[in-house]
Amino acid sequence: MSYHAIKAIYIYEMTRFFRTIFQSLFSPVLSTSLYFVVFGTAIGSRMQEIDGVSYGAFIVPGLIMLTVMTQATSNASFGIYFPKFSGTIYELLSSPISFVEIVSGYVGAAATKSLLIGCIIMLTSTLFVPLQIAHPLVMVLFLCLTCFSFALMGFIIGIWAKNFEQLQLIPLLIVTPMVFLGGSFYSISMLPPIWQKITLFNPVVYLISGFRWSFFDTADVPVGSSLMAIFAFTVLCIVVIWWIFRTGWRIRL
Amino acid sequence: MSDIICIEGLSKSYADGANVLSDVNLNVKDGEIFALLGPNGAGKTTLISIICGIVRASSGTIMVDGHDYVKDYRWTRDLIGLVPQEIALDSFETVMRTCRLSRGLFGRRKDDALIEDILDKLSLIDKRDSQLRELSGGMKRRVMIAKALSHEPKILFLDEPTAGVDVELRKDMWRLVLALKERGVTIILTTHYIEEAEAMADRVGVISKGKLALVEEKESLLRRLGKKTLRIELQKPVAVLPTVLEPFNLDVEDNGSTFLYTYDKNANRTGITKLLSELSSTGLILKDLQTQQTSLEDIFIDMIQKENS
Numbered sequence: 001m002s003y004h005a006i007k008a009i010y011i012y013e014m015t016r017f018f019r020t021i022f023q024s025l026f027s028p029v030l031s032t033s034l035y036f037v038v039f040g041t042a043i044g045s046r047m048q049e050i051d052g053v054s055y056g057a058f059i060v061p062g063l064i065m066l067t068v069m070t071q072a073t074s075n076a077s078f079g080i081y082f083p084k085f086s087g088t089i090y091e092l093l094s095s096p097i098s099f100v101e102i103v104s105g106y107v108g109a110a111a112t113k114s115l116l117i118g119c120i121i122m123l124t125s126t127l128f129v130p131l132q133i134a135h136p137l138v139m140v141l142f143l144c145l146t147c148f149s150f151a152l153m154g155f156i157i158g159i160w161a162k163n164f165e166q167l168q169l170i171p172l173l174i175v176t177p178m179v180f181l182g183g184s185f186y187s188i189s190m191l192p193p194i195w196q197k198i199t200l201f202n203p204v205v206y207l208i209s210g211f212r213w214s215f216f217d218t219a220d221v222p223v224g225s226s227l228m229a230i231f232a233f234t235v236l237c238i239v240v241i242w243w244i245f246r247t248g249w250r251i252r253l
Numbered sequence: 254m255s256d257i258i259c260i261e262g263l264s265k266s267y268a269d270g271a272n273v274l275s276d277v278n279l280n281v282k283d284g285e286i287f288a289l290l291g292p293n294g295a296g297k298t299t300l301i302s303i304i305c306g307i308v309r310a311s312s313g314t315i316m317v318d319g320h321d322y323v324k325d326y327r328w329t330r331d332l333i334g335l336v337p338q339e340i341a342l343d344s345f346e347t348v349m350r351t352c353r354l355s356r357g358l359f360g361r362r363k364d365d366a367l368i369e370d371i372l373d374k375l376s377l378i379d380k381r382d383s384q385l386r387e388l389s390g391g392m393k394r395r396v397m398i399a400k401a402l403s404h405e406p407k408i409l410f411l412d413e414p415t416a417g418v419d420v421e422l423r424k425d426m427w428r429l430v431l432a433l434k435e436r437g438v439t440i441i442l443t444t445h446y447i448e449e450a451e452a453m454a455d456r457v458g459v460i461s462k463g464k465l466a467l468v469e470e471k472e473s474l475l476r477r478l479g480k481k482t483l484r485i486e487l488q489k490p491v492a493v494l495p496t497v498l499e500p501f502n503l504d505v506e507d508n509g510s511t512f513l514y515t516y517d518k519n520a521n522r523t524g525i526t527k528l529l530s531e532l533s534s535t536g537l538i539l540k541d542l543q544t545q546q547t548s549l550e551d552i553f554i555d556m557i558q559k560e561n562s
Contacts, residue, residue, distance in 0.1 A: 002327075019345065086343055
């Protein structure tokens with residue numbers, strides 16, 4: 001294992017993040033704050049409490065997850081797609097490192113960026129709603145695992161994408177709808193029975209439910225199921241990436 | 254000199270059936286400059302890309318410094334620096350940071366002093382904090398070389414390193430390559446500029462249609478295949494070649510005022526004395542005499558034409 005290589009990729013990627021700090025940090029924080037203003041404060045004040053939690057506070061975990069998932073995916077996918085696009089991937093492929101170092105560097109950086117954004121959004125939310133965290137350690141575990149697993153998925157998308165359109169395709173058409181329909185803004189118990197069952201096939205439901213449980217001690221699905229879902233998703237992504245590097249799919253001719 | 258790279262039976266074909274390399278066998282000696290020549294699409298870049306781990310071979314083995322390039326990829330790639338044909342850089346990064354990344358990828362500790370030394374040798378030190386998009390094409394190519402050197406490779410692949418750069422920069426690069434050779438770095442060079450190979454290479458390989466047509470010491474190649482031409486300029490042009498000169502197979506140029514006589518300089522009898530004697534007998538008055546050595550380029554073109562025919 002080459003720790004210098006992991007560090008080099010990680011620092012390089014983080015430098016890019018700080019170079020575009022306005023776009024990287026301010027933009028997601030601003031858009032999430034708008035959600036708080038519109039859904040939390042304006043509409044939320046007219047909504048009933050959900051499981052004893054005010055609507056404004058109820059959507060905080062969902063909003064953090066929404067941002068963290070999309071940011072982890074887009075940062076990781078862009079991180080590995082850009083070297084493919086610019087041709088600099090030759091350097092990664094010809095250096096004496098395995099997929100473990102490459103993935104650790106790129107996914108680690110993307111996960112860090114999204115974690116940073118998630119934490120800032122959490123702090124920002126306290127300006128709008130009173131926030132409590134019932135299980136802080138579980139909250140950190142869920143947040144870190146979500147950042148990591150969605151960065152892994154973003155990495156796969158970056159390898160798969162042949163152009164910028166494809167790079168945006170999965171996050172826009174699959175990830176965002178899954179997050180919105182995964183209970184970011186509502187409890188799935190509010191849905192008709194048939195939709196409650198269908199929604200359980202959406203893996204994001206488990207992540208948001210588990211994350212929300214760590215805040216309010218109330219969940220749509222058992223916390224154990226949520227943890228199993230996120231572990232399974234992480235392992236699946238790692239296996240896919242291992243297969244990509246083993247076969248050279250879309251990276252080595 | 255021992256062999257640092259040993260390639261045996263290397264072939265590469267793509268899914269569409271295109272056969273890019275066929276049964277290539279090649280040994281590169283430690284510390285030499287090896288020039289790989291060939292027309293576009295001959296397979297030069299594919300061969301380099303396979304050794305560096307960018308492209309997968311269909312069959313064959315490669316040993317680098319006695320280690321298998323697949324099983325011991327960490328060992329073999331650690332020794333290799335690559336300057337690819339295309340300029341591939343992150344335009345928004347600075348020269349220094351992109352070199353640091355290259356060094357780090359090869360598992361080396363951060364060493365800005367060493368990178369600055371390389372940049373200095375490549376006349377880039379003033380640009381160390383400049384974004385790559387601000388640099389000229391020639392400077393970008395030098396950055397590519399700086400990146401490849403930043404982990405102090407033992408073997409350096411230069412894939413058309415001077416394509417599109419001006420003459421002055423090309424000469425600078427030649428000096429750098431020769432300095433690296435002095436330090437014991439093995440250099441494998443592909444180039445379209447035959448003069449580049451002629452000026453620097455110890456040995457030359459010619460690849461055509463994916464097959465290695467020839468590998469030979471440059472000097473021996475020039476000796477073996479090299480021909481000389483005697484250029485004879487006359488005071489006044491002649492309308493018809495005198496009969497006594499016909500056996501010499503002269504080429505007539507400049508409306509009959511120049512004769513070209515091609516001969517083998519290694520032959521026991523070159524025929525020059527007899528030619529000059531016969532010329533004297535015709536009464537023609539000579540204006541000038543010059544001899545020219547056949548260049549590697551002439552040999553290369555001749556070889557490729559024979560290959561194609």
